[in-house]
Amino acid sequence: MNQFEEQTIFEDLKKGKEQAFEQLFKRYYQALCTYATQLLQDDDAAEEIVQDFFVKLWEKRNSITIETSLKSYLFRSVKNHSLNRIKHEKIKTQHAQHVIAEAEMNDYDDQFLEVDLKKDIEESIAALPEKRREIFRLSREEGLKYREIAEKLNLSVKTVEAQMGLAIKSLRDKLKKYNSFIFFLSCFRKKAV
Template identity: 65%
Template sequence: MKSIEEKDLFEKIKQGNERAFEHLFKTYYAHLCVFASKIIEDEIAAEEIVQEFFVKLWEKRTLLTIDSSVKNYLFKSIKNLCLNFIKHNNVRLQHAKNFIAEVETNHFSDNFIEVDLARKIEESIESLPEKRREIFRLSREEGLKYREIADKLKLSVKTVEAQMGLALKTLRDKLKEYNTFLFFVSAFKKEMD
């Protein structure tokens, strides 16, 4: 897309033109996801970052001014969000390591946390609307890609992406009190692999 076309498109978006926004989304979403996943090496988190970016872009469209090309703005924004994600996770990892060191020093047993967490995760998944729960389970428990889920359930890939985004947000909100523990477990597993 030419720079002049991009600027016209973005002006339409600022005026609330949903079709222009959809066109921008369809043009750049997949490229931004690939770009983000190369930075943070986590496909799911990369998709969440890009999805959240587009939501905020729409919400703040009237306040935005783009001095460079729209394409440069999009990629630079995603790069910055990925770097923030990495910094935030490094802080959380350090906090989790400190927490585990304290637990080991004080000989606390975290078995009760794991049992309670497993129960809470299952309850949270079960509380999702039926179709969203099915999509979530196909992705996380059966390891299907969004395209495979879409084909299996006769839905669009965009619908599957949107439903997964909503499912993950719901689960994050419901499992807030376990964030440090969950992050440590996933980070520790990645380090061990």
């Protein structure tokens, strides 16, 4: 295709003549895909880039100005789109690696904290006076209500409530270094009678 033919096709394209667009597409599509594949090393991505380019070429046909040959414009545009895709993929990969690294680091920190917290909770419960510890375990581990604990241990409901209050206060004081009162309170909140 000589420069005059290119100029004619380009002028017809700008006027919205679909025949000119089809001519360009048939003439350059495969060559542009091959070129994009060399840049991207990915056939599917290359085809996607070239198809997107042709869509944009049609949509923006009225505002396009070509200072070189039409062929040069087409290949330069596909090259720019391909390089943008490579940069975008590189940024996505770097971001994904950063997120994975951060998640792994946080997971280990959380796991260590959780192990320490569980250990300290168990030690704090074990340090409670025997009857208080028994009431606490019946409430929190076996899920018994205060009334059921009172009946089982032959105590008043008020005594069970008082012992649970003291147990929670003691645990809260011993575990305050974890600074997670919301978590703590939600795990050890008072059960209904």
